[in-house]
Amino acid sequence: MSAAEAPAPERTGEPAAPEPVAPPDHLSAVAAEPEERPQEARAARRELYDHAPEFMFKASASFGGSLVGGSQHGVSGGRVDGDVFMGGKTESHHYYGSAGPAHASGEIPAEEVEGLAAVFEESGPFATALDRLRAERIVVLTGAHSTGRRAAALMLLHRLGITTVRALDAETPPAALRDQLGDAPGHVLCDLALSRGKPLKYNHLLAVQDELRKRNGHMVITLESTAALTGITPVPWEPPSAAAVLRAHLRHHVGEESAVERLLGLSPVRDFLAHAHQLWEVRGFAEEVAAYDRGSGSLEELAAFSRASVEEQVRQWFGNEQLSLRDKSFLISLAVFDQAPYPLAAELADQLYVLLQETEDPARTPEIPVFGPAIADRLRLARACGYEEYESTEWGQVPQFVARFQDDRIARTLLEEVWTGHPSARPALIRWIHRLARDGRPVVRTRAAATAAMLTAADLPSAMALLIDGWATARGYAPRLIAANTLTLSHLLGAPAVPRILSQWCLDDHPARRWTAVRAYALLVPLRPEQTGQALEAIAARIRLGGSDERERNHFIQSTALLLSAGDRRATLTELGGFLEDAPPVRALVLSAFLTACEAQEDGLLAWFAEDEDRTPSGIGALAGPWRAALADPEHTKAALNALRSWVYEADRHPSAEEALTALLPALAVTAQDAARLSHLLRTLPGEHGGPPPEAAARLLSALPSR
Template sequence: MSGEQAQRTDEAPGEAPGAGGVRAGEAPAGAQDAPAAAEQTHADAQGEEAAEDDRPAHAWDSRRDLLRHSPGIILGSSARLGGSLVAGDQHGVSGGQVTGDVVLGGSKYEYHLGSGTPEETSGEILAAEVDSLASYFVRPSLGSHPEGGATAGEDCFTTALAELRRNRVLVLSGASSTGRRTAALMLLRAAGATAYRALDPVLPPGRIAPELTGSCGYLLNGLTTSPERPLREHHVRAASEKLRSADGYLVLVTGPRPVLLDGLPSVSWRMPPAVALLRAHLQREDLGGRPVDELLALDVVQDVLQHQRPVAELTRFAQRVAAHARGTVPLTGLADFGNAAVEQQVTQWFDDPDATLHDKAFLIALAAFDEAPYPLTAELSDILYRHLLRTEMPDVSPCIPVFGSSSAKRVEFARAVLYQETEESDWGPVQQTKVQFRDPLTAFVLLREVWTGHPSSRPALVAWLRRLANDSRAVVRTRAAAAAAVLAAADLPSAMGLLIQPWACARRFRTRLAAASALALAHRLDAPHVPRILQAWCTADDHRLRWTAVRTYALAGDAFARDSLDAVLDAVAALDARGGPARAWPEEPDELAQSAASLLLAQAQSADSDGDSLLSQLVPLLKEPVWRGFVLRTFIHACGPTDDVLGGGRPLLLDLYAQLTPVPGTPGALQRQSMAALWRAVLNDPWSTASALEVMRNWVRRADKDPGAEAALAELLPALSVTGEDRKRLAYLLQHLRCDEGKRHPAVADRLHTRLKSVSTTSR
């Protein structure tokens, strides 16, 4: 196949291969204007560069990229696109007053006045601010949560306060829309704190305890607990010990599903009934002499209160109701409040004759790149504008003013906000100016509306997303996949036929990765039939579909881990039945192992890692010739990733071994035994010995500056020394280990060697 023919296999649906092919929504090549031709030349050049550097990343790295670059509302919540409800973090800032948590770009921020430097890890919260919050704070009433749950039928504030007083440390979980920050401050106040300090939310769990030096109430709002950075028992115990000696208290505020290991308890905070919160806010407002009960009885107010709304949104609504009571806002100004207003606003944007096609292109791009850097969103919206203009007026040359509307005007038109946020990159943390819709539901509603309500835009949108899926930047490819996932949740057949399946059949790995990411995110959005699609593709004749399915399992298979492993095993069996990998995909055995390794690591990082695990399921497969090579490859791949994005942390499997309970007869002890059995298998197999020894060398090198890793290895290595040959192999490795480019023998190797000899002598 020639390079030109291969290039055409990746074109959007509707483009026929061959010299006469015409892209959907574009003018024929002979009629292309100069800017369009220049853009196509640039795209082709970028495509050639991409083709030269189009190598699939390790499955675990792809998973990390997906988690890093996907919209926070998809990763942190379950969204229902067909209605007006989106469960998850929402925010609202109005009138210069901030109540509850402010959610920007999927992260939670507290703003304090003062002259702190970027290195400061805590700041004072004025007691007057806490007292002001107390004046309208509402405690949940008994039995106020008919939906049930851990706090149904009880006062969760009382439960949380008792836990805080007993242990000095409290993990308070809940969505940011519930007013959890205010609740945390009220708990500290009720516990007896008279001074308050806010801790940096990006502090690693192991850095929290050293910050607790004073007799005050500490608040860590927005603690990010993830499979890569869970909160463990020793973190909480260390903080509790410091606080008892200093007579202080600490509330750790996390999301609704915190990753807590070692059985750590948390108290789930649920906001009080909306009517109670609205009443409390109205009692502090100037109502022009009108009674609160009269305002609460208004039909439009009752309509808003029918659904539980975020605390910040109720605060804004209270201000609007007060303005109506004073006569400055008409009754219709109350009626259009709520999520219905988002759908109405989206409709108005597309129906507005004064809104240019350029404006609408920016809105669509912002919907795909909500919470992303503004310059990137603006850049890609211009590309979408060209595609849309060729659909609407194919004979007109696209013209974009270099210095058109200011960013402030565009953001205001989109009812969005600009904010600064530090985000991780491949080169370390960088400061970015990001843009986000004020209402997080807007992005979902807008993408659904443009796809299902304006089908004439589909050719341009498909061509645009296809280009994004081939971009060299991971964030762009991930956002193209996220947009396709939203479209799949709204209209699965069209999204599959026009976007995801053509991507899955593409020649380039990065395009297929976009399909895998789209399916993974679509499954998070409860799009139908994703597991069925993956199961069919995993054993398909087309190796490109098989690759896409296998990579999707690596990205999202932990959501249905055992079914995913079964599907991967079916693919291994099908591979063996075909007599080995096809010439078109010689790396298939390795890709299957990477996928299974990602499933194993994702489950190991979950809060249920001390239960039944995939590790234990892999050990019996070693006895079967058809599975043995697959299991060995899987374990080698699982040993590599670390708990640091840049690769400088503790190996994840070694960290798991350190955290598992060694008590005989427990699930943790079984997992430890399973890990030791897999290690012995890879060390004693001729095919994998060299790779396994190199992995073990890396583990020992990382333990040189990590006492916790050294302690885990001191327990693991004796379990690997079953025979005399085992002991000789490990002893030789430790005696001849070098680090720092071969210049130094690490002291940790000598200590581990001494430990290994002492255990071996005792066992004999």
């Protein structure tokens, strides 16, 4: 499939007629955006909350390690030899992945086998494989990469009492296996190199089996799950749990079971086991825990180990020249669409693949293979899993096949590594993110903002210059919303200076930046109530300057109303009340926003007050103050009475709303004029849709004080 057929960027060719020169990809999104109506504020917030990665909304999104302001860490993945800095001390580690030491062909040291036997933990398939090895002299283990298949192979032979084991070369042709057998009683062949044109066949095993009988030998072959086999039934290998492996290693290191239980109860150990780790990582971590028990390590170093393993895995992926560019594109796309539908990650990975090919070789036309690896293989490579989950759409909940990394820290680590560690990939990545931001699917647009937010947390100046400011100054509202979402999420991730940026942009000469900042406040404050005062002051400062047209004033009203839709409503109402004595334009904004929040059907103030249990004068006063101000203000009296009528209709439908309004009305009828206005409203209120007057209105009359 060529780039012309794929959703790839336009390439310079031989046009039939002159055409205008298009602006760069990231600028065309700004210039060509139509002046459409902005998305309704609550709908925009709902879209953000539905589709942004879940971890961003946790109470604390802090993340340590080298990519986010911490020390460089790194012990993980495959094989790591040499000095590794582990949060304050330098140690020398030699850990091995599933392939183990590089024995091309030769005898495996007996001390290695005995050392493994001291810590080996069996899993379910082990007994089945042992029975088959004992009966047939040869067994084939298949399983995922880095699941301990080599260790299992050695231990299967060890269980038969075999102490001399010879490793065979993985490049041995299947037909030549028989000829490679030596005099050793045990043989292992790990990750035999196979292909569709060179499969391992049943007759190959029969030839090896005959030779093993003659030599009284046994052999274990390990293969990847997808290895090419013909007529062979392997034993599928599944590793033991990380907790079981860690316990076995600690038992070997510290001996006493009580000490093992004490160490397993440590907070960093529990945290380590709460994430998905491969077996060599567990092995290395056990040594760190044992060092801590001996007094030569700290809890901080234990906590750093888990983060370090994630960072090292990511660095190995992108430093591995054997891993294809398409695979790396998929890893990046999966990081963007972690816990999102797998088809999105796969589809959009190929768009990124095209852009990265152009970066690597601009003279070559990019190509995308029509067919590629199976889903299971791609997820296995990414240390990810897939499952079915319901996704929120405009048509309701629909089932989707969702993919996620087994360790929820991988996505952010991976994106930050690509952004900060591989600057040559930035041009393609930026163009790709801009394309995602223009996609018609809400989940894609939201993930573009979430990705930009993670990059902002890692490198704010670059992300502002290359992504956010271009969106924020766009003519259209859709890119501005992406900028607002990005700033909101990046603040949740701990990006520096976001409140200052929003405050400055509220006063910016560019109306698009002002729009973006106010919308970002509306999204952020319900999640971070401590920003309420700053948000209101920034918006008020802009209103005091004047010069806003009706569209901008309406935007300010809708966004300020959204501040009252979540979080600490009473505190926000109190902050809002402080601006009622401000300049007339600010007072008008506050009252209009308050009434908008009162009439909101979704997350409205009446629903909140009905559930609120504080019926003390001070508790009611925060809501009553703006109500009285709106009812008494000549420019807002009509709108306030309409909003209050909607509350009475709600009270007629819901007893809890009636109880809340019964508690509120006395605080609204402070003067005789107040009481008369409310009494007239309740006595003359018509029924909804031509029906009879609401019965609740008569009952609410009795709540008014007699004056």
